[in-house]
Amino acid sequence: MTDVSIIIVNWNTRDILRDCLLSVYAQTQALTYELIVVDNASSDGSAEMVKHEFPLVTLITNSENCGFGVANNQGMRIARGRFVLLLNSDTLVLDGAIQKTLHYADKNPEVGVIGCQAVWPDGRRQNTCLRFANLSLLALSSLLFFREAKPFQIPLLHPDRYLNLDLEQEHNVDIVAGCFFFVRQDVIDKVGMFDEDFFMYGEEAEWCFRILQAGWLIRYFPGAKIVHLYGASSFQVEDVTRINKRKGVLLFMHKTRGLMYAWLANLIMTLGVLLRIPFWVIEDAYQLIAHRKPLRVWDKRMKVIGFHFAGFFAPVWK
Template identity: 45%
Template structure:
């Protein structure tokens, strides 16, 4: 039996996908693994690059962009491993990270999902663990109290800003850029919810793993680089719409109706409280693209909330 099946979903990320695949083959030794690339109708030659440079990769080319969750589920159908690794195309594997993580998982059979230390391109820490969304955590986010008191276990609880990520521990939510999933746990929990096109799908999945009786863990002695947001950035102003739709879907799926109504109010409050500042910065900056994008994001998000959407 193959030890590890690596599923990489790609959408117009040809060059960084190449870097990712190169690092997987360079840094992975001592375990039997297979690589499945699911291409979401890229128009930049990504699929052709994989065919030419990595003939051993199992390549699935979708006729349209079906989203992150659905694309991963397609990849799962081709997996033969004891473990399945969800690996973003904008990652670089470092120093045998995959075999180290698999070894740790072998020693902890109660773990259904495991992640490692995630680094930015400059090798600074990129937090990848959090708590489940809740009304309290929403208040701490909207008010910015988690930024004002990052070392507080209460105010920094949602994003776990008080933690230095140097010790192993059980967590509630892991980011989807690197998720090692035990096949047995996947069979018990089920695949990702494809109604989430992008964003919140891993939060929902982590919650479901926990409900199915599996633990989720973080292992600090293996590392990867994650560039972050490469595919999402290509969405432009619609990014806020996609993200908010997924947030609302999660709340509607897992919260009570009163909690959902309050949560939706919090989302409106977030945009309304930040739009004036975003507009002022965009004007004072002389049309800086950074602040124009921020203004566009907030305005698009607010309009999206005010428009009835099928979630």
């Protein structure tokens, strides 16, 4: 039986995807694996590149962008491995990370999902250990400070982050980031795959919630390392990403805590956006005073405000 099925979802990241695939081949030995690429209707020639340069890769091409969860589910349905690795296209595998994770997983059968250490290209660590959002943490981050201001970029103001986590040590966590998501096939068989109501953002949290409910652990394992460029696809549609992130939070709360909980979360997030309006005005005024081009993002901001106000009348995050 194949040890690991590596699934990579791609949307318009051809050159980055090529580097990712090359790193997998260069850094993965001493195990059997298959590579599955799911292309979400890229327009940059990604699918053609995979077909011609990596003929051994199983390629699934979609006629439209189905989103992160749906595309990964397509790969998982044909996966033959004892384990499945969901790997972002904007990553580079380092120092045998996949076989190290496989070895660790075989030694720790109580662990259902493993995430690894991720670093920026300059070597700085990324915090890929996340926790489930709740109303109190959401209120703290949304209402007390302006998170966008650099002086306030502290973990306490980010409801999905752990405080003071030693990233050199193993930890049981609520969620590991989807850039490197190593999951047992047994978990998939028992718990199921991603909830396809999520387009992008929030699907890992909801899946991890179900996996923990089923009795497995979610483990951060720093013994394996990747480079993660972060957001290579989502940065191409930043305005859509703003809404999808908020949808993901609210949909997660709706599915795990109920409609009223999600409605209260939407209220908190709405107040948080309204509190930020003076900050945005000051920021734009500074740009004008400094003789720079003002930020032309009010249309995007109004879309966010409109999304939250609509949520008071119907669960628009569904």
